[in-house]
Amino acid sequence: MKRLSRTTKYMIFICTALVLFNLAFGFMLTRASGEAMREQINARMLDISNTAASMLDGDDLAKITVEDLGSPEYQRVFTTLSYFQNNMQLAYIYCIMQMDEKEFVFCVDPTIEDPGEFGSPIVYTDALYNASKGKAGVDQVPYEDGWGEFYSSYSPVFDSKGNVAGIVAADFDAEWYQEQIKHLVRITGGFSVLAILVSIVLTVIIASHFRKNFMNLFGKMNELSLGIETLVHEVMPDAETDNYTSLSSIESRKGIRDEVELMGEKINVMQERLAGYIDVIRSNAYVDGLTGLNNRTSYGEYIQILDNKIRDKKDLTFSVVVFDINQLKIVNDNYGHEMGDKLIVDISKLIRKIFDGHRIYRIGGDEFVCILSESDPSARIQKLKGLIDIKNLESPVLHDPSVEIGVSIGGASYDPETDKVYTDVFNKADAAMYADKRLFYETHEDRRKKRR
Numbered sequence: 001m002k003r004l005s006r007t008t009k010y011m012i013f014i015c016t017a018l019v020l021f022n023l024a025f026g027f028m029l030t031r032a033s034g035e036a037m038r039e040q041i042n043a044r045m046l047d048i049s050n051t052a053a054s055m056l057d058g059d060d061l062a063k064i065t066v067e068d069l070g071s072p073e074y075q076r077v078f079t080t081l082s083y084f085q086n087n088m089q090l091a092y093i094y095c096i097m098q099m100d101e102k103e104f105v106f107c108v109d110p111t112i113e114d115p116g117e118f119g120s121p122i123v124y125t126d127a128l129y130n131a132s133k134g135k136a137g138v139d140q141v142p143y144e145d146g147w148g149e150f151y152s153s154y155s156p157v158f159d160s161k162g163n164v165a166g167i168v169a170a171d172f173d174a175e176w177y178q179e180q181i182k183h184l185v186r187i188t189g190g191f192s193v194l195a196i197l198v199s200i201v202l203t204v205i206i207a208s209h210f211r212k213n214f215m216n217l218f219g220k221m222n223e224l225s226l227g228i229e230t231l232v233h234e235v236m237p238d239a240e241t242d243n244y245t246s247l248s249s250i251e252s253r254k255g256i257r258d259e260v261e262l263m264g265e266k267i268n269v270m271q272e273r274l275a276g277y278i279d280v281i282r283s284n285a286y287v288d289g290l291t292g293l294n295n296r297t298s299y300g301e302y303i304q305i306l307d308n309k310i311r312d313k314k315d316l317t318f319s320v321v322v323f324d325i326n327q328l329k330i331v332n333d334n335y336g337h338e339m340g341d342k343l344i345v346d347i348s349k350l351i352r353k354i355f356d357g358h359r360i361y362r363i364g365g366d367e368f369v370c371i372l373s374e375s376d377p378s379a380r381i382q383k384l385k386g387l388i389d390i391k392n393l394e395s396p397v398l399h400d401p402s403v404e405i406g407v408s409i410g411g412a413s414y415d416p417e418t419d420k421v422y423t424d425v426f427n428k429a430d431a432a433m434y435a436d437k438r439l440f441y442e443t444h445e446d447r448r449k450k451r452r
Contacts (some may be wrong), residue, residue: 022192025192030189041180045172046155049154051084056166057076058165061157062165064107078110081093091171093169095107095108096166102129106120126140130154131156131164142174142177149175150171151177152171286298290345291344291345291362293368294359296361296364299361302371307422310420318372319371320371320422321355321377321429323367323369323433325347325406326407344362347368348360348362350387351370354384355384359372375413377413384407408436409433410433
């Protein structure tokens with residue numbers, strides 16, 4: 001017996017799932033449609049009885065007795081009900097009087113043939129009882145009397161004092177009522193069956209083309225996997241030693257039974273490879289290559305985030321510290337850029353040591369910025385100043401006493417009352433840094449003159 005492939009099993013599963021889904025959906029839709037139709041018919045029934053009740057004078061209705069048949073009051077009620085009887089799609093419409101708590105009788109019945117006699121009993125229903133308490137309603141189940149089987153709506157008629165003087169009942173044939181619901185159910189059920197058939201046909205059509213399209217996709221996937229393999233080896237030449245799975249080794253792996261599983265394996269491995277490649281790209285985009293700190297691109301993006309928070313008046317606490325290396329140009333000019341780069345790296349390590357855990361950026365050749373989630377950076381600034389000494393650097397620059405290395409530092413805190421954008425805080429920190437730089441060079445010049 002030929003074994004079904006996994007792809008074929010998938011198609012069978014999908015077809016079965018579609019059929020079951022459509023059956024469940026059709027059942028729920030049919031049921032919901034029946035309920036909606038029932039509510040719509042009930043609303044229509046209530047509209048008729050409510051309208052008739054609103055047109056009757058409750059004071060007239062309350063006065064009618066068996067002796068009043070043919071009286072002006074009786075005739076006015078009779079005429080109003082006759083209009084509805086002759087012009088609306090209903091079986092009967094009539095007035096009911098309450099004799100006792102749950103005892104009701106006919107009052108006025110405009111039916112020409114076989115009307116209900118005044119005072120003859122009415123079949124009790126819960127909806128009728130609710131109407132006697134002032135709340136219009138519709139029978140939820142049919143009842144049967146000498147005229148047939150009906151669903152009825154009941155609407156109270158109020159007198160001038162707000163009391164229920166009588167009840168208008170509108171009878172609708174139970175067979176007609178149920179046929180309206182069944183008709184909608186048949187239509188909904190027919191559409192559900194049609195939906196099932198269409199879904200099966202579409203599934204078969206899709207399945208017939210699936211194999212061809214899938215194999216084309218599989219071929220493209222092989223080409224893509226080879227391209228990724230080459231790309232990753234170029235960007236990450238040590239990838240094979242980092243527990244990466246080789247794409248070319250997947251096809252020879254035992255236990256893979258069809259192309260779907262093979263493609264899934266290849267996609268997983270390609271995701272793994274691409275994740276590493278994206279990490280490299282992200283590192284190049286957001287990390288400074290020399291110091292390993294965040295670069296200017298990352299700095300610009302975070303400034304936008306801070307500006308949005310400031311604009312939205314969110315509760316913010318942050319401060320900015322600006323650093324600038326002094327004498328870097330002299331080191332580059334006299335001792336080479338390699339020594340200058342080493343100085344930048346050494347300074348960045350000291351900054352990272354003091355400001356670790358906060359956002360540190362290298363935004364220029366010798367310029368750094370740190371954005372702290374603290375309101376006062378002064379303690380960290382003083383601690384860094386104590387470390388910035390040529391003796392603390394890993395590679396002291398020369399033994400030339402004329403080259404005095406230093407870092408100018410300025411800090412400022414965000415003040416929501418005066419700072420409207422991030423640049424306002426940065427400018428204050430930058431001004432403080434330049435004041436520190438002027439002090440450095442004035443001190444340096446004094447020491448240089450003394451040495452002379």
